[in-house]
């Protein structure tokens with residue numbers, strides 16, 4: 165069997181303190197060579213903790229980690245030569261230029277691509293001589309990626325590479341990451357943007373409160389909702405006028421899930437064209453009116469909501 | 485700007501070289517840092533050197549009460565240059581005006597003739613005022629000699645005015661030591677904490693960079709900065725005040741290197757755990773303050789009580805300044821300074837060992 169890029173088993177991490185924080189509570193995952201793997205989860209889910217253990221920057225409390233078939237304890241040096249990292253927040257020296265920063269990082273690796281190639285890959289040719297402090301947020305992130313790939317790593321770790329960027333900069337970074345993955349290299353990235361995971365990742369692990377709650381390709385996870393489509397609608401006057409049983413739409417044919425939240429009904433369905441007429445007739449019978457109705461493809465966000473009853477960008481509740 | 489690293493250029497692409505280059509660039513691109521490290525000690529030297537320079541001759545301001553004898557007294561006094569020219573004009577005024585002058589501090593002493601029976605002259609002055617007693621004695625001597633006194637003994641004066649024994653000669657080695665201390669602590673300590681705050685230390689750690697390369701580059705850049713710092717101060721002192729080194733240059737260079745290492749180690753130690761710039765600057769000032777005051781930068785340690793001296797002599801800066809002074813002012817050999825050099829080395833070893841043990845990379 166081929167050695168996986170990343171393999172970890174029963175990984176846990178508890179930060180000492182009062183009270184101690186169980187940031188990671190038993191994570192198993194395997195990332196195949198050449199795979200782009202996404203770790204998805206809300207704030208505080210344990211994404212950074214997990215990725216930093218894998219990167220060898222944090223010691224786990226328990227569990228096993230293998231990177232490219234090697235263990236940190238025995239082969240830290242060779243692992244570091246073969247991985248590239250972008251931390252969630254790094255501020256490179258303000259008064260060094262892009263070129264100087266990358267020259268520095270390149271010097272740490274025995275093998276790698278040339279600095280000019282790294283600059284070219286992230287599209288910073290125009291800014292090669294510019295000081296870091298004069299770069300935009302998106303350009304700084306691209307510099308971080310350039311510093312991560314300048315050692316020509318087989319495995320790339322990116323911790324929230326696009327957080328805080330505008331959509332255009334985000335797309336630029338996606339292209340860079342995609343092109344990198346196209347060379348048969350492995351990528352592990354964390355994000356709390358569903359769209360990002362759907363766009364980039366072969367497989368994703370959704371983690372919440374230090375545990376994986378779903379694992380699979382974006383398609384599989386969405387398929388597990390039972391329906392590929394989502395219908396969202398609101399009623400006027402508000403749906404409270406419908407009685408309780410009428411808030412549950414799962415009795416209706418072709419409806420696989422139903423969530424009622426903030427006046428909005430959200431149904432996951434297999435056949436929208438068959439469900440919509442039924443909704444309309446129900447509405448008519450109840451003597452209320454339709455406020456709005458939209459249909460769309462199901463997204464990973466819907467998976468998370470279905471599994472946890474919360475949204476990804478919600479602040480996490482304190483675990484009981 | 486430097487060209488991109490090519491595989492052919494081994495030296496330029498060595499991590500140590502790149503780390504040192506980065507440090508130097510960051511430093512030079514920060515005008516404030518350049519001023520504090522290079523400009524400030526120089527300014528301090530100019531200010532203190534000028535303020536405490538040996539004045540040509542101290543003038544003595546006195547007044548004479550307006551009597552018929554006054555012109556004769558004036559004539560006697562004016563044989564001495566201290567009573568002639570700006571600052572030393574002797575005035576002849578009425579008794580009231582004289583008192584007024586004394587009260588307001590414009591004169592040191594009032595001379596009046598034949599005021600009381602049995603006294604030829606009366607001197608009125610405040611003995612608490614600095615200089616008034618010496619004015620009294622000077623004037624007394626002049627008047628006595630004019631009155632026919634013969635000194636039974638002959639005395640010759642040997643006044644030290646040439647380079648070597650002046651305050652500025654004393655001050656320059658002190659400022660050198662102070663510069664080494666400040667530069668080492670801030671240069672190493674602050675830089676490291678800054679990298680830690682920016683998560684750059686952690687980012688470096690995620691690469692195959694050797695930790696020894698990183699720490700080594702810190703020390704090398706420190707030494708390179710020091711060379712400039714020392715040259716500016718030493719050459720400045722020479723051009724502006726004619727301060728010369730009476731000892732061997734090699735000895736001074738060696739002491740400078742030892743001092744730079746010692747305080748680089750202290751900077752490293754202080755920064756080994758600090759997570760914020762406030763912590764690190766607070767700690768540094770706490771460590772440096774006793775040495776600014778007590779290690780003999782501006783005045784000799786011997787001015788302190790003997791018990792305190794024992795403590796002060798053990799501080800890292802004291803043996804360094806003592807050694808620099810002994811070499812530069814007295815031309816002492818390093819061999820005679822072995823105890824001091826031993827103490828400096830001890831501090832260096834201990835701080836480095838502790839820093840290595842406690843250093844937190846992230």
Ligand SMILES: Nc1ncnc2c1ncn2[C@@H]1O[C@H](COP(=O)(O)OP(=O)(O)OP(=O)(O)O)[C@@H](O)[C@H]1O
Nearest residue numbers: 179181185187205206207208209210211212213214
């Ligand atoms: N050094 C630390 N000491 C104590 N607790 C910590 C530490 N670092 C993280 N935590 C806690 O561990 C939990 C997981 O944090 P982590 O940074 O891994 O989350 P994350 O998924 O990366 O979140 P985000 O999306 O905000 O980056 C959080 O509750 C956090 O408060």
Ligand SMILES: [Mg+2]
Nearest residue numbers: 211212213252
């Ligand atoms: Mg995080």
